[in-house]
Amino acid sequence: MHDIRAIRENPAAFDAALALRNLPPVSSEILSLDADRRARIAAAEAAQAEQNKASKEAGAAKGRGDEAEFQRLRELVTAKKDETGQMQAEAAALDARLRDLLLGLPNLPLDSVPPGADENDNVEIRRWGAPRAFDFTPREHYEIEGARPGMDFETAAKLSGSRFVLLSGGVARIHRALAQFMLDLHTLEHDLTETWTPVLVLSEMMEGTGQLPKFGEDSYQTREGWWLIPTAEVTLTNIVNGSLIEHDYLPRRYVAHSQCFRSEAGSAGRDTAGMLRQHQFEKVEMVSITDAASGVAEHARMTRCAETVLERLGLPYRTMVLCGGDMGFGARITHDLEVWLPGQGKYREISSVSYCGDFQARRMNARYRPEAGGKPEFVHTLNGSGLAVGRTLIAVLENGQQEDGSVILPEALHPYLGGRTRLGADGRLA
Template sequence: MHDIRAIRENPAAFDAALSLRNLSPVSSEILSLDADRRSRISAAEAAQAEQNRASKEAGAAKGRGDDAEFDRLRALVAAKKEETARLQADATALDARLRELLLGIPNLPVESVPPGKDEADNVEIRRWGDPRNFEFTPREHFEIEGVKPGMDFETAAKLSGSRFVVLQQGVARIHRALAQFMIDLHSEEHGLTETWTPVLVLSEMMEGTGQLPKFGEDSYQTREGYWLIPTSEVTLTNTVHGDLVEHATLPRRMVAHSQCFRSEAGSAGRDTAGMLRQHQFEKVEMVSITDPENGLAEHARMTGCAQAVLERLGLPYRTMVLCGGDMGFGARITHDLEVWLPGQGKYREISSVSYCGDFQARRMNARYRPEGGGKPEFVHTLNGSGLAVGRTLIAVLENGQQEDGSVELPAALHPYLGGKTRLGSDGRLA
């Protein structure tokens, strides 16, 4: 959420930053609501003061036996009490409207974010690995002979409908091995704290990280009011919800492997073949809680952690800086990692690493106490996939496929597969 004081102090800068997202100016609407709200608060305070003063004077009039003045002042007290209540109710309603407006406005990009409208305007900043030259036409993951026995979309559709998959045999074990490999790499070498969290959360937690109220249709809610998390960014980030933490405990770097759930309401008709875009999937998520001074440096570090996963697996990728028009709602700057998928003959997103500044912290009221004292400040938050497990599985299968339908597997996974090195054309590990 945005700081209303900062908007009051420099509305032009606020609108200019939003223009990087190709959004129209909104500061005038915000400030108009804010002025109305503040005027009602001021008027209510004045009416309350008059009510208190009249109440004291009424007591004095009663004491000296001036019944006429007492009756007049008592009527004035009642009128001012009613006026105060009405003005306070107006201020509360205006405050709710202002909060709703601010909650629906995306984060402000940092100055270095490139201008642009969509993914065509994103800027490549790094490329690693060379796409393999195949002596045959590479297939998409679900077309590879050795994958077919272990990737069952028909049974999943019978169980749950479209955009689900049942994994079996060697494919299921590779999927599990990938998650274990990622968690071990991040916790043992990158210094992230392995964490396990619930997948059901309260509405306040979804609001805290920006999924609500604007994107409720993209998530699932239970009859009891809980929400299924779209990613463990929600739970990891909200571990500091409402807290005042000590500066010495920052940065807090966490990683979690979890089931994730997305209704994909805004993605109808996209990537329907295979398991690229599913309603239920697994992800290894990284979250950092830090101070303002180290936010951008932490963003670079987290990007490096995600890149390391792809490099250990030998998967060619490129890193993109998203333009203003393609960035997510809560981000100030985002790096997308796009892995090479030979079956599609293009790079596809496998991780988004975002720096959110204090945007989420204001929604969560999460602050830290500066060293040496001083007024508490909002923490800064970051999140990034490290990586999406299903999409990494796709990349491993497509990049390692052989002409006979088998798949050569990355050396980094061999210890997690009991020494097995390949997925046979029969769907079994060998």
């Protein structure tokens, strides 16, 4: 959500920021609606004042027995009451149109965001680890002999249709171990508070973080009206929905392991093989709630938390800053972590870490009292994957694969696997 006062004060800057997202200027439309709305409000207030004045004068006329004047003033009171109602109704309709327009506009990028149209214009800022040199042709995760027994797409399709997987045996345990490892790392070393949240939420919560109204087709809604969360960003961020909190409560840093659900409405034909793009998947999600001065530094901190997961697992990756045309709806700046997948011979996104400023907070009406006192301010929010569990499983399998179909597993996972270090070619842990 955008601050209408900021648009009034500097419409050119607002349009320039939208241009970085390759969007046309819209400030003139916003300001026209805003002016019409304010004019109706002023007209309603003027008519209300005239109604009150005429009502008072009618009482006086009745008191002195001037029936004709009394009737004239009564008619004026009725007319001004109707006019007030009409102006209020028109103002409310214009306000709804203005709100819908503002709700449909994405966040404004920071000045440091590079220009560009799509992922091809994203900028690499660093990389870690060297891709392994294989003495055989590396396979994709679903082709690795040791992974195939525990990765059943046919049964999942029978149960649920396409873009689902049924994990079992050693693969399922590695998947679970990855989530436990991530949670322990974030809670014990990164000072995040482990949180367990619902996966069904109200429409207001989806609107608060920006999934609604614009992206409803990307998520699933039940007949009862609940929405299945696309990520725990929705629930963790909305913890402060409608709240006024004290400054010393900040920053709040949450982490949650949850099921996530996405319709993948815009991904027809993309990544249909394997489990890279699923309707149901798991993520370990990080969310920070902070004050206005700390947001950029918190973004760097959160990015580092996600990078550390990959480094502990020994997975080569690169960190990208997304260009204006590739950023998500609610972000002011986003870092994507892309892990090396030898089966595809390319880096693929495994985490997006975004700083949203006060964009979500305005939608949620989430504020804090400044430490030095004064008027409450909107909190600033951040979110990031720490990491997507299924994609991390893919990376572990592909980077650790051996020519005989077995997989050597990262040392960091050994304690979570009862000391087992390898997924055998038969699909069993050893």
